Amino acid sequence: MNHAALRTELHRLHLELPKNGLVTWTSGNISARVPDGDTGGMLIKPSGVTFEDLTPEGMVLTDLEARVLDSDLSPSSDTATHAYIYRHMPQVGGIVHTHSPYATAWAANARDIPCILTAQADEFGGPVPCGGFALIGGEEIGAEVVRVLTNHRSPAIILKSHGVFTIGPTPAKALKAAVMVEDVARTVFLAYQLAAATGGSVATLDPADIDKLYDRYTNVYGQRTSEVGK
Numbered sequence: 001m002n003h004a005a006l007r008t009e010l011h012r013l014h015l016e017l018p019k020n021g022l023v024t025w026t027s028g029n030i031s032a033r034v035p036d037g038d039t040g041g042m043l044i045k046p047s048g049v050t051f052e053d054l055t056p057e058g059m060v061l062t063d064l065e066a067r068v069l070d071s072d073l074s075p076s077s078d079t080a081t082h083a084y085i086y087r088h089m090p091q092v093g094g095i096v097h098t099h100s101p102y103a104t105a106w107a108a109n110a111r112d113i114p115c116i117l118t119a120q121a122d123e124f125g126g127p128v129p130c131g132g133f134a135l136i137g138g139e140e141i142g143a144e145v146v147r148v149l150t151n152h153r154s155p156a157i158i159l160k161s162h163g164v165f166t167i168g169p170t171p172a173k174a175l176k177a178a179v180m181v182e183d184v185a186r187t188v189f190l191a192y193q194l195a196a197a198t199g200g201s202v203a204t205l206d207p208a209d210i211d212k213l214y215d216r217y218t219n220v221y222g223q224r225t226s227e228v229g230k
């Protein structure tokens, strides 16, 4: 995908963040890896710009050391983090960051989101991991994301006291993971709330069943052509 098409796609995906209730005001951001030349680069949201004011042309191009290459706009606060992830996880083509409420509530409790639903096994291959607290603005968050998600099946991580980061081979797949992690975070919370209110209990899925569900969803579910669905 060339720059122009990638800019248009990145702008379109940013508009899905408020549309899916994943962000408030200017929180959240999405980036796309740009496979240019030897060093490559990335496109990322300009910092502090409201979603209705974003434009494809306004996406900021940086190298993978987070140095701005072609914009008068300041890049996202998380640019160094996104760049760190791209440098250390070559399979990642897109990254999404949100403060979606239910997943962020689990992050405030510094707890993994336990795997009690088949939908979690499908998309995340088990619990959604909670990483440690990291300050904003540098590579700390990126280093925690890489530490936890390297060789991990989940495309999502929640970070203590902060929010959600998701990765994917494309920005669209990273966005899907961000939508799904908020969905399961809400349902799991409701399940525990209902259990507490009724004296019931919530069971986590058997690891062998999680493996089977994840394998089916990853390798069988949906359409086999890459252009349709999923």
Ligand SMILES: O=C(CO)[C@@H](O)[C@@H](O)COP(=O)(O)O
Pocket: 026, 027, 028, 029, 045, 046, 047, 048, 049, 075, 076, 077, 078, 097, 136, 137
């Ligand atoms: O949580 C953070 C940084 O991690 C927010 O500042 C972030 O969601 C939005 O910042 P940007 O507008 O991308 O600079």
